[in-house]
Amino acid sequence: MSTTRLPHEKGFHVSWDQLHRDARALAWRLDDGPADGAWRGVVAITRGGMAPAMIVARELDIRTVDTISVKSYNHQTQAAAQVLKSPDADLMGDGHGILIVDDLVDSGKTLELVRELYPRAHCATIYAKPKGRGMVDTFITEVSQDTWIFFPWDMALQYVEPYRGRD
Numbered sequence: 001m002s003t004t005r006l007p008h009e010k011g012f013h014v015s016w017d018q019l020h021r022d023a024r025a026l027a028w029r030l031d032d033g034p035a036d037g038a039w040r041g042v043v044a045i046t047r048g049g050m051a052p053a054m055i056v057a058r059e060l061d062i063r064t065v066d067t068i069s070v071k072s073y074n075h076q077t078q079a080a081a082q083v084l085k086s087p088d089a090d091l092m093g094d095g096h097g098i099l100i101v102d103d104l105v106d107s108g109k110t111l112e113l114v115r116e117l118y119p120r121a122h123c124a125t126i127y128a129k130p131k132g133r134g135m136v137d138t139f140i141t142e143v144s145q146d147t148w149i150f151f152p153w154d155m156a157l158q159y160v161e162p163y164r165g166r167d
C-alpha cells in the first residue's frame, strides 16, 4: 500500500539561515552525549540529513561521519523503506554511541527501519510531524501532519507579484 505525499494544506519554508540555527540548536541539545560516554560518530540519513549532520558534527567536534541511504519515497508516493547503502558495520555495531541525524521525521517509516537495524542509536531530526514523533529521540520543532516542509536545497529565490498586483 502507498500513501500520498502531497498535497498538503500548509507550507513551512525554511531558509538556509533558519536551518543553520535549528541544526545548531539540535547539536547543543545533544551536547551531553549518550548516558555513558561520548558520541562515537554521526551518521547522516541521505540526502536530507547531510547538511544537518555536518552542522551537528561541526558543533560537537565529531570527525567520524558516515551515511546511510534509505529510500522510502517514490516521487510522490511512499513505498516500503529499503536501505540502498549501509554505514560501516564496525563503526555502527548495534548503534550504541552513534548519533543518527535526519532533516525531518514525517510518517516515521525511514527511522523505523533505521532503528530496527541500530536499536541503540540515538535518532535526531530538526523537524518532526506527529505521526513519526515517537520514532525520534531528539528534535527541535514540530509541525502539523498536513504541513509540507520546504528545505532550502529544494528552493530558489524568485520574483513575486506585489500584493495589490495579484489576481
Ligand SMILES: O=P(O)(O)OC[C@H]1O[C@H](OP(=O)(O)OP(=O)(O)O)[C@H](O)[C@@H]1O
Residues within 6 Å of the ligand: 045, 046, 047, 048, 049, 070, 071, 072, 073, 102, 103, 104, 105, 106, 107, 108, 109, 110, 111, 132
Ligand atoms: O518519516 P518518513 O515518512 O519516512 O519521511 C522522512 C524522510 O523523507 C525524506 O527523505 P526522502 O526519502 O524523500 O529522501 P531525500 O532525503 O533524499 O530527499 C526526509 O529527508 C526524511 O529522510
Ligand code: HPA
Residues within 6 Å of the ligand: 104, 106, 147, 148, 149, 150, 151
Ligand atoms: O514535509 C516534507 N518536506 C520535505 N521532504 C519530506 N519528506 C517527507 N516529508 C517531507
Ligand SMILES: [Mg+2]
Residues within 6 Å of the ligand: 045, 046, 047, 048, 049, 102, 103
Ligand atoms: Mg531523507
